[in-house]
Structures are given as structure tokens and as C-alpha cells.
Amino acid sequence: MTRPTPKEIKAMADVAGIAVDAEAATRIANSIGPAFEGFAPVAGTLPFDLEPATFLLIQSAKVSK
Amino acid sequence: MSTEPALLSLTAVAQAIAQKRLSSREVTQSCLDRIAAWQPRLNAFMAIEAEAALAAADAADAALSKGKPRGPLHGVPLAHKDMYYDAGHVVTCGSNIRRDFVATTTSTALQRLKDAGTVRLGTLQMVEFAYGPTGHNSHYGAVHNPFALDHITGGSSSGSGSAVAARLTFAALGSDTGGSIRMPAHFCGVTGLKTTYGRISRAGAMPLSQSLDTVGPLARTSEDCALLIGLMAGTDPADPTAIAGPVPDYTAATRQSIEGLTIGVPTAFYVDDLDAEVARILDETLAVLKREGAHVVPVELPDQRQLTAACQLVLAVEAAAYHKRWLIERPADYGPQVLMRLQNGLAIPGVSYLEAMRWRGPALAAFNAAVADVDAVIAPVAPVPAPTIAESDVGNSPDAESVIQRLTRFTRPINYLGLPSLAIPAGFTSGGLPVGMQLIGRSFDEAMLLRIGAAFQRATDFHDRVPQ
Numbered sequence: 001m002t003r004p005t006p007k008e009i010k011a012m013a014d015v016a017g018i019a020v021d022a023e024a025a026t027r028i029a030n031s032i033g034p035a036f037e038g039f040a041p042v043a044g045t046l047p048f049d050l051e052p053a054t055f056l057l058i059q060s061a062k063v064s065k
Numbered sequence: 066m067s068t069e070p071a072l073l074s075l076t077a078v079a080q081a082i083a084q085k086r087l088s089s090r091e092v093t094q095s096c097l098d099r100i101a102a103w104q105p106r107l108n109a110f111m112a113i114e115a116e117a118a119l120a121a122a123d124a125a126d127a128a129l130s131k132g133k134p135r136g137p138l139h140g141v142p143l144a145h146k147d148m149y150y151d152a153g154h155v156v157t158c159g160s161n162i163r164r165d166f167v168a169t170t171t172s173t174a175l176q177r178l179k180d181a182g183t184v185r186l187g188t189l190q191m192v193e194f195a196y197g198p199t200g201h202n203s204h205y206g207a208v209h210n211p212f213a214l215d216h217i218t219g220g221s222s223s224g225s226g227s228a229v230a231a232r233l234t235f236a237a238l239g240s241d242t243g244g245s246i247r248m249p250a251h252f253c254g255v256t257g258l259k260t261t262y263g264r265i266s267r268a269g270a271m272p273l274s275q276s277l278d279t280v281g282p283l284a285r286t287s288e289d290c291a292l293l294i295g296l297m298a299g300t301d302p303a304d305p306t307a308i309a310g311p312v313p314d315y316t317a318a319t320r321q322s323i324e325g326l327t328i329g330v331p332t333a334f335y336v337d338d339l340d341a342e343v344a345r346i347l348d349e350t351l352a353v354l355k356r357e358g359a360h361v362v363p364v365e366l367p368d369q370r371q372l373t374a375a376c377q378l379v380l381a382v383e384a385a386a387y388h389k390r391w392l393i394e395r396p397a398d399y400g401p402q403v404l405m406r407l408q409n410g411l412a413i414p415g416v417s418y419l420e421a422m423r424w425r426g427p428a429l430a431a432f433n434a435a436v437a438d439v440d441a442v443i444a445p446v447a448p449v450p451a452p453t454i455a456e457s458d459v460g461n462s463p464d465a466e467s468v469i470q471r472l473t474r475f476t477r478p479i480n481y482l483g484l485p486s487l488a489i490p491a492g493f494t495s496g497g498l499p500v501g502m503q504l505i506g507r508s509f510d511e512a513m514l515l516r517i518g519a520a521f522q523r524a525t526d527f528h529d530r531v532p533q
Contacts (some may be wrong), residue, residue, distance in 0.1 A: 009412040016411050018392050024408060031466035032381065032409045036417070037376025042424050043417065052419065054426030059263070059483055059508045060308070063433050065327070065440060 002040075003033035067342060070095040072531060075141065075235040075289040082140040089122035089140025093184055095341045097143050100233045107209045109218075109227035111147040111157060113187040118142055119518050121184040125277035135295065139182030145238035146222050147188035149175040156185070158219075158271045159191040159315075161204045161398045164393055172269025173304065174238060174297045181296050189224030189237055195273050196384060197221055198419045198472045199457045203400030207454050210253055210480045211532035212499055216451040219248035225283045226253035230499075231532055236284035236293055240270060242277045243380060244446070244476025247503055250283055250488035251446035254499030256518065256528060257283040258290040259476075261509045262483030263308045265294070266301035273382040275306075276422065277376065277480045286528055287487065287518030291315035294511060308509070318512035319519035323357050326440045326517065328504075329364030335475055343445050346492035350443065350521070357520050362441055367431045372478035373470075375428070378413055378421040379481065385410025401461040406469075420497065429482045433507070440513055442505040446488050447472055450498040457458035479505055487514035490527035499527070 002013065006025035013020040020028065070078060070092045081087040084264025097115050104110055113493025125140035150168035157163050171179070179185075190208045192200060200208045200223035208223035210216040211231040216229045222239030229237050239246040241259040258281045265280040272278060280294040295316060300309040330336070330351065338349070351361050385392070385405045388407050396404060436442055450470065457472075459465040478488045484505055491502040504514045521530050 004412050007154070012414070013408070013411045016389070018389070018396075018408070018411055020408055020411070024405070027405055027461065027463065028409050028412050030463055031405065032377070032412050034466075034470065035066070035374045035377035035381070037414075038370050039417070039421060041368075042371055043420055046420060046423050046427075050423045052422040052425065054281070054423075055402060055429060056426075058426045058429045058433070059261075063437075063507050065438060 003036040004029060071099050071232045073235070074285050076286070076292055078235055079138050079141050080128070083134060088373050089125040089142070089184060090119060092140065093118050093122040093142040093186070096186060096233060099231065103211065103231045103233055107211060107227045107231060108206050108215055109208055109224040109231065109233060110144065111188040111190050111224065112155070114185060118184055118186050125182065125184060129496035135180065135182035137181050137292065138178065140184060141182065141235060142184040142186045143178065143236055144186040144189050144228060144234045145175065146191045146225050146240060148191060148240060149238055151175055151185070151268040156271070159193045159195070159202055159205065162395055170269050171302045173266035174270065177297045178293070186234055186470050189228055191224055193400050194388070195221040195240055195242065195245055195271065196403050196406055198244055198469055200249070201402070201454070201458055203402070207245070209454070210451050212254060212308045212497055213451065213456070215453050216498065217252060217454055217457050219252035219451065219494050221245040222249050222283060226250060226255060229253070229255045229283045229285065236282050236289055239281060239283050241279045241281055241480065242273045243376065243480050244473045246281050246283060247446045247476050247486060247488040247501070248472065251501030252451040252499065254487055254490045254527065254530065255283050255285060256287055256290055256490065257281065257488040258294060258511065259295060259479065259486045261485045262513060263306050263510065264485070264509060265297045265309040266304040268301055268303035272387055274380045276379055276383060286522055287489065287515045288316065288319045290487070291319045292514045313512045316517040321516050323354065323359045323517050323520040325358060325360070327360045327362055327438065329362055329436060329439035329442045330516065331444055332363045332365050332441065334366065334369040338448055339445060340449045342450065342494040342502055343448060347445055347502060350491045350502050353521060353524050354443070354517070357524055359517070362439065364436060364442060366435050367428070369478045372428060373474060375421040375424060376477040376481035378417055381406070381410035382413050382418040384488070402459070402465055405461040405465065414473055420480065425481065432482055441517055443502055444475055444505065446501045446503045447475055450500050475503070484508060485511045485514055487518045489518045489521055492527055
């Protein structure tokens with residue numbers, strides 16, 4: 001998982017229907033880049049059957065010391 | 066000792082009104098007097114509704130004289146973050162876009178407090194659309210810290226932190242998506258409860274991120290927070306994420322000792338790169354907890370940096386999705402920093418967002434396993450005390466996101482995991498700035514945090530200090 005480049009960001013924003021100029025795209029790339037890098041160890045490693053709703057199951061499971 | 070009613074705690078003033086030792090009018094007037102004195106310096110209020118508040122106070126007094134109290138907060142004047150819909154009232158959400166928006170419904174949390182008998186004082190300032198941790202607002206101006214006027218309050222519940230600290234309201238609703246209750250609690254020296262995701266209905270509260278948003282109070286004490294969460298928690302047909310089941314007796318929990326409890330101190334991340342005074346105050350806090358009978362043990366947590374990153378991915382995408390229409394139609398009506406942060410969400414692929422959502426369950430399970438032997442974890446809310454307004458006014462500069470990330474480093478992992486966290490005033494720097502610590506608990510175990518917080522506040526007086 002690599003951080004998107006300003007050029008890629010501009011293209012993604014265009015697809016979303018929101019125009020961003022080159023300066024904004026650069027700013028976004030710098031701003032969101034660390035999140036991509038921080039999540040990189042997890043990205044692409046999750047098991048096939050894992051549902052987002054697993055969170056609610058874990059949250060509601062009784063946990064005590 | 067001052068006899069100014071506004072200086073009482075929420076719990077104490079509610080009892081005083083119920084027992085007719087004070088009238089709602091006396092209490093409301095006391096708050097209004099303080100608001101008149103402090104508002105020019107703090108900018109904590111978005112709207113002050115003095116006449117309506119006094120009329121409501123008179124009605125409350127009349128009802129009480131007829132033996133018809135509405136509830137446990139009968140006649141208590143409160144103001145809240147200006148993002149809770151209140152039918153017929155303007156709710157700006159701290160924005161230019163909603164400057165004239167009049168709500169047609171009332172949020173469940175607010176309605177439950179109204180049903181308990183509260184009087185509306187007005188509304189409190191906030192960061193635009195609750196998207197920022199400093200308290201800056203390019204449309205309505207920065208909110209000022211009552212302990213040091215040139216310093217930030219923290220955000221996004223900036224007015225809530227400032228007004229509660231200055232004793233302008235007895236408590237205030239905030240919201241916490243990435244730290245927005247705990248940051249102002251830390252910077253302003255008040256108690257703030259970020260509730261478990263699903264503990265309090267979000268219906269009628271302005272959304273920022275549906276997977277992370279939580280409703281909670283800022284107040285002077287843990288006891289006050291216990292009273293408020295007890296009134297607001299519980300299932301709600303208008304919000305399917307609000308969990309069913311009984312609501313614990315949180316107030317009873319605050320009366321319990323912490324003798325024999327085990328409190329974990331992280332061995333890494335939350336203790337790294339701390340300001341020297343924050344580190345000192347963490348040590349002093351641990352010493353108090355030990356004196357009160359708790360065991361303090363080291364706890365090794367999973368990599369919190371990954372949680373922070375996952376939180377940022379989820380928040381950015383969900384916020385951008387909520388705002389997409391206005392991003393297309395009215396981009397010029399946003400402040401520069403909020404616009405920049407909303408645009409961040411456009412750069413995150415759907416697959417990355419969903420990976421971050423899918424990882425929440427395993428990440429929470431891993432955290433639960435790591436803290437299996439402790440009753441709660443304690444950590445600083447932020448690595449630093451309140452910076453100045455000038456040095457944190459970074460707008461949409463290249464440094465903006467790194468400044469924001471540094472401030473919210475210790476709060477975001479908790480939002481991603483949906484866990485409860487209680488921020489308590491834990492000390493002051495040599496320069497007089499408040500510093501808070503956060504107690505982090507198991508899902509839906511706010512009672513444990515309030516129990517520890519109340520015991521700490523029985524042993525200390527940081528929460529009693531009034532800014533001059």
C-alpha cells in the first residue's frame with residue numbers, strides 16, 4: 001500500500017466529481033500519505049472471510065478481567 | 066468560600082434546586098452574569114439566550130412550587146455544542162454553510178436532558194463541522210482557554226471545554242470522533258467522557274463519521290458525567306447503532322473505592338515523546354492511584370500507530386462522503402483547513418477504506434487480549450499542554466496535518482476501537498496550564514472509568530480550580 005501521488009489524487013477527485021487543482025492535490029498527498037504508510041502493515045493481509053461487522057460481535061462479547 | 070451558584074457542580078446545583086435551597090432563576094442568573102463577564106474574552110458561546118433562559122427558569126420554579134419537578138436536572142441551566150438539533154432553533158455546526166439552518170427535529174441526547182428538566186442557556190462554539198482538534202474556527206473566531214487566554218481550548222468541542230472550565234454552564238454536550246471531547250477536557254481542565262460507540266444515540270447530532278462519532282458530556286466531575294450518561298444512554302428507535310439493554314447505575318459506581326483495582330500503564334506509544342510536565346503529571350497521577358489502593362502495572366499494547374492510521378482512513382472517507390454535495394456546490398464556504406481535510410477523503414480508494422473497517426474487529430480483539438489483566442488503562446490525552454492560539458493556527462499550510470496528528474495521536478486509536486475513555490484533570494504545568502489524563506476501559510464499561518475518576522477526584526482538587 002503506497003501513498004497516492006498528486007497526479008493520482010487529481011484523477012480520483014475528478015472521478016468523484018470534485019475538481020482539485022495541482023496545489024490542492026499536492027497538499028492532500030502530503031496530508032493523507034502518513035495514513036497510508038501507517039496502515040501498510042495491515043493492508044492486504046486480512047483473511048478472506050473477515051466481515052466489517054465482526055467489530056460489533058467483538059464489541060458486544062462479554063469481556064472481564 | 067464563594068456562594069456564587071454557578072460555581073457549584075452539576076450534581077450539587079441540581080440537589081440545591083430540588084431542595085429549594087436555590088431557585089432556578091438564581092442559578093440561571095448566576096450563569097448569565099458569568100457569561101456576560103467572560104464571553105468577551107473567551108468567545109465560548111455561539112448564542113446567548115438570556116431572556117428565554119430566565120423565562121424557562123421561572124417556569125421551572127413555578128412547576129417546582131406546585132410539586133411538579135420534571136426530572137433529576139429540574140431547572141438546571143445548560144448549553145451545548147452547537148451541533149445538537151433542537152427543533153425550531155438555529156444549529157450552525159460551527160459553519161458558514163449552516164449559519165441559518167433551523168432544525169426540525171431534536172436530538173435524542175438533548176431531548177433526554179430536556180426531559181430531565183434542563184433550561185436552555187444558548188449554544189456553544191465549536192470547530193467547523195467538528196473537524197479539527199485545536200478550537201480554531203475561521204468563521205466565528207478562535208475560542209480561548211480560560212486558564213490562559215492566548216492558548217487554545219482544544220477541539221472540536223471548544224466552547225464546551227471553555228464554558229465548563231469558566232463555570233458558564235454546569236456541563237455541556239460534546240462529541241468525540243477523534244478526540245473532540247477529551248482534547249478540550251485536557252486543555253481546559255475539565256472532566257470529559259467519550260462514551261463507547263453505541264452507548265448514546267447519535268440521532269439528531271450532526272454527523273461527521275458514522276463509524277466513529279460518539280456523544281458525551283464535559284462537566285466538572287466524574288460524578289457529574291455519571292449523572293449525564295445515565296440520563297442519555299440507552300436504546301433509541303431513531304438510531305439503530307444505539308445498543309439495547311439495561312443502563313448501569315453510573316452514579317453508584319462513582320461511590321465505590323478503587324482498592325484492589327488494577328490499572329495498566331502502556332509501555333510504549335502513549336509514553337513516548339511526552340512533554341516533560343505531562344510526563345511528570347502522569348507519574349504524579351499514578352502515585353495518587355496507588356495511594357488510593359489501586360495496583361499500577363505495565364501493559365504492552367498492540368501497535369497503536371496502525372490504529373491511528375486506520376482511524377484517519379475511516380474518518381477522512383466518511384466525512385468526505387457526508388460533505389460531498391457541499392464540496393461540489395459550495396467549496397468556498399468552508400474554512401481552508403476543513404476544506405483541505407474533507408478533500409483528503411477523496412484520495413482514499415474504496416478498498417483501503419473497507420480494509421480499515423474490516424480490521425476493526427481483530428484490532429479490538431487484540432486490544433482486549435492485551436488488557437485482559439487490568440481494569441483500565443491510563444495514558445495522557447495528548448503529549449503536550451495547550452499550545453498558543455498563534456502557534457497552532459496552521460490553516461491549510463503544509464504543516465497542518467502533522468500538527469493535527471501530533472495533537473490527536475493518543476485519542477484516535479480509542480475512537481477506532483470504539484472504546485470508552487474518561488479524561489480527568491490531573492495537574493497543572495508550572496505555567497498554569499491544565500493537563501489531563503485519560504482512563505481507557507472495556508466496551509460499555511464506562512462505570513469502571515467513572516469509578517476510578519471519582520476516586521481520583523476525591524483525592525485531588527485539580528477539578529475544583531476555577532480560572533480567574
